Amino acid sequence: MNKRFMDDQYISFINTKKIQNVLKFYQSTVSLMELYEIDSRKEEEKIKIKAYDNYFDIPESYVESIPFDALSDKERLVIDKMNNFFNEQEYVYILPIFIFDESKNIPSGIYSIDFMSQNLYKYKELNKKDFKSKVFEKGFNICICYFIDLNESIFLDGEAGFINGAIQIGKIYENIEWVAKENEFHTYSEFVSQQSFAYNLGINCRTQLFIKNQFLKES
Structure with missing residues (x-):
């Protein structure tokens, strides 16, 4: 054939x-021309971004902050693995959002993360009914929701920034899979309606593009 x-x-x-x-x-x-224009026009700005690109914006308002020390030993290993991964990257194109539900130490809710201060910031309560899907039926301790930061990605690399962001998500996903299985977490991913899922997480789906979720549940 x-x-x-x-x-x-x-x-x-x-x-x-x-x-x-x-x-x-x-x-x-x-587009070679576009890459040339980005490199020549914004190299100084990209250098400035590099000083901050391993950290994510803290919400302007949040319910409470939780120090990493409050995490269980296994949960801390997951967070540390992600932190180590981002520290190895020249630029970070993505935004991880965390949902905690059946964690022993972390209250149920939706969180952003700041590796610099080593805090989780709960900015929204988790109301499963809002999501109008069966996505949470299996139960979980942590759900990591991976978004591509559209503005930063395009600024750094033009349209290629989207591809770089997707590649970066694939890599960190595999890293988390590895550490999760080494520490007796069951992992799975669920199909969701991207825009409504992002909306219920309190994320602007025009600037943050949802790509994948990763559920972790202690065995």
Whole structure:
């Protein structure tokens, strides 16, 4: 069976407009002229960002702050793994949001994280009914929700920033999978409606693009 035949078979089942859309997006991510313009125009600003890019914005208002020391030993290993990963990156393109529910030490709620102060910031209560889905039925201790920070990603690398963000999420996801399984967490991911899920987390889905969730439950 030759490659041409296989391509024809795929095309018969795929909307060609979707193929064109993907190709256009891909071509936009490899524009040498755009990369040159970004590098020459904003290199100084990128250097400034690097001093802060391993830390995430603290919400303007929050319910309470929880120090990392309050985490269980196993939960702390997960957080430390993420912190070590981000410290190894030249730039961070993503935003992790944490949901705690059945944790022994951390109150149920939706949290942002700040590695500099070593605090979790609870900025919203978790109301499972708001999500109108079965996403929380299996139970969990921690759910990590991975977003691409659109503004920062585009600023750093143009359209290629989106791809870099997706790659970074894949890498940190695998890192967390590894440390979770080493410490007897059951892990899984759930399909969700991206925009409504982001909305119920209190996240602006126009500037933060939801990519994937990662549930961890102690065995």
